[in-house]
Amino acid sequence: MGVIKLSLILLGSLFSVSYIAVGLTSGSVLALGLGILALFLLFLYLLSCAASLRIPTEVQSIVRERSGGKCDGCGKTRDLSFDRIDPRGGNKENNIRLLCQTCSQVKQNIIKLNDPNFPVRWGAVWTLRNLHDKQAVEPLRATFKNDPDPTVRKAAVIALAACGDTTVRDSLAELCKDKHVSIKKYAALELGRVGDTRARRYLNRLILHDNDLHIREQAHQLLLELDNVKSIRNSPNRNIPQHVKDEVWRRDGGICRICGSNIDLQYDHDVPLSRGGGNQVENIQLLCKTCNLAKGNRIM
Numbered sequence: 001m002g003v004i005k006l007s008l009i010l011l012g013s014l015f016s017v018s019y020i021a022v023g024l025t026s027g028s029v030l031a032l033g034l035g036i037l038a039l040f041l042l043f044l045y046l047l048s049c050a051a052s053l054r055i056p057t058e059v060q061s062i063v064r065e066r067s068g069g070k071c072d073g074c075g076k077t078r079d080l081s082f083d084r085i086d087p088r089g090g091n092k093e094n095n096i097r098l099l100c101q102t103c104s105q106v107k108q109n110i111i112k113l114n115d116p117n118f119p120v121r122w123g124a125v126w127t128l129r130n131l132h133d134k135q136a137v138e139p140l141r142a143t144f145k146n147d148p149d150p151t152v153r154k155a156a157v158i159a160l161a162a163c164g165d166t167t168v169r170d171s172l173a174e175l176c177k178d179k180h181v182s183i184k185k186y187a188a189l190e191l192g193r194v195g196d197t198r199a200r201r202y203l204n205r206l207i208l209h210d211n212d213l214h215i216r217e218q219a220h221q222l223l224l225e226l227d228n229v230k231s232i233r234n235s236p237n238r239n240i241p242q243h244v245k246d247e248v249w250r251r252d253g254g255i256c257r258i259c260g261s262n263i264d265l266q267y268d269h270d271v272p273l274s275r276g277g278g279n280q281v282e283n284i285q286l287l288c289k290t291c292n293l294a295k296g297n298r299i300m
Contacts, residue, residue, distance in 0.1 A: 073103030129159035192222030264289035
């Protein structure tokens with residue numbers, strides 16, 4: 001029901017109630033008659049609104065026959081209801097379709113993506129994510145590109161991935177350039193998780209500049225995976241022999257080679273295995289956890 005109809009109903013209600021009240025208190029037959037007449041006209045108007053909301057039986061039959069008793073969106077045969085393609089298009093058969101409950105929810109939330117209120121848009125994105133419907137892909141892409149709020153754009157990318165969008169990597173790569181730091185962090189890590197090589201430079205920036213150790217650790221691990229560490233895990237060179245470790249420990253004096261710390265020490269390959277480095281004493285060094293994360297996949 002539109003705003004105009006609701007306004008007419010409200011005005012009619014106020015008019016009829018006020019005239020009836022005046023007629024009863026002052027004894028004016030004219031005022032009482034006008035109030036009753038207004039109430040009767042309001043009742044007729046409500047009946048006409050109800051009739052316009054109800055889809056005629058013959059139209060329902062035509063639409064059901066045309067769709068074969070299946071949802072026009074996904075082809076399901078359960079939980080079907082009639083839906084107006086254009087809410088203002090009336091009850092013509094070409095404006096009516098059959099939708100299942102899921103497709104109906106998708107349609108409602110797609111409309112909400114254009115709502116001016118942030119909570120409504122954000123809620124619609126997360127609802128579409130939970131519905132996992134491919135019909136939402138294009139509207140979510142538009143939301144990702146055009147929504148003014150970074151939180152909604154981030155949620156749109158998550159929803160796109162849940163809906164099976166094949167271009168979600170491109171969306172994540174765009175988010176890596178976002179002016180909001182938290183969004184850039186999220187996008188870089190997610191781009192690394194999906195194995196996109198474009199994540200390398202963004203992950204390196206996190207390793208070198210981010211203040212959160214947990215973020216740096218995640219970025220470091222993802223960078224290793226991007227550098228084909230998976231293929232190296234089965235290599236005999238992955239495990240450093242104990243006699244090499246002992247020799248490196250004696251050589252470096254049991255402290256980090258960069259900062260001199262003796263806490264959280266790790267054996268690091270100067271030339272990474274992914275770049276052809278081996279387990280020779282000359283290629284192994286002691287680094288603390290922080291310096292090792294900062295070094296990343298670079299050669300010192």
